Amino acid sequence: MEISDWRKRIDELDEQIVQLLSQRAAAAMEIGRLKQGSGAPIYEPLREKEVIEHVRKVNPGPLAGAQVQDVYERVMDVMRELQRQKP
Amino acid sequence: MEISDWRKRIDELDEQIVQLLSQRAAAAMEIGRLKQGSGAPIYEPLREKEVIEHVRKVNPGPLAGAQVQDVYERVMDVMRELQRQKP
Numbered sequence: 001m002e003i004s005d006w007r008k009r010i011d012e013l014d015e016q017i018v019q020l021l022s023q024r025a026a027a028a029m030e031i032g033r034l035k036q037g038s039g040a041p042i043y044e045p046l047r048e049k050e051v052i053e054h055v056r057k058v059n060p061g062p063l064a065g066a067q068v069q070d071v072y073e074r075v076m077d078v079m080r081e082l083q084r085q086k087p
Numbered sequence: 088m089e090i091s092d093w094r095k096r097i098d099e100l101d102e103q104i105v106q107l108l109s110q111r112a113a114a115a116m117e118i119g120r121l122k123q124g125s126g127a128p129i130y131e132p133l134r135e136k137e138v139i140e141h142v143r144k145v146n147p148g149p150l151a152g153a154q155v156q157d158v159y160e161r162v163m164d165v166m167r168e169l170q171r172q173k174p
Contacts, residue, residue, distance in 0.1 A: 024097055
């Protein structure tokens with residue numbers, strides 16, 4: 001396979017990743033709504049730690065655990081932003 | 088659905104996202120190998136711009152385009168790091 005073939009494969013994977021991130025964002029918004037209803041804080045460091053531990057645990061490689069964590073720290077920044085938006 | 092149910096859903100999505108990120112990383116490593124073989128540069132700003140345009144285009148929401156871009160800038164940082172690793 002040439003570089004252009006691998007790039008097609010990456011583009012296909014990216015479409016699936018964006019779909020799943022969008023579903024994750026929709027679920028995070030539901031949690032945001034429930035939290036706003038009950039006055040619970042949006043930022044929950046223990047839950048975020050749990051998410052990081054989980055993604056590191058299920059990571060099959062070749063990414064290092066620290067790299068998966070880097071990506072997920074950005075994912076959670078963005079999700080927190082979304083949860084703070086007014087409905 | 089309660090917060091704990093949404094979190095279960097998020098954990099399931101995260102497992103799928105990590106799987107796809109891993110497949111993306113494996114494809115990026117193949118590209119890295121081909122580039123190291125031919126002496127082509129690892130950092131290709133035009134290709135990275137194309138990736139960002141693509142993920143923004145296929146984004147169905149609720150994330151804003153800028154948020155998907157934020158996540159993907161981190162994804163590409165990590166993939167570049169991986170491509171620079173010695174075999």
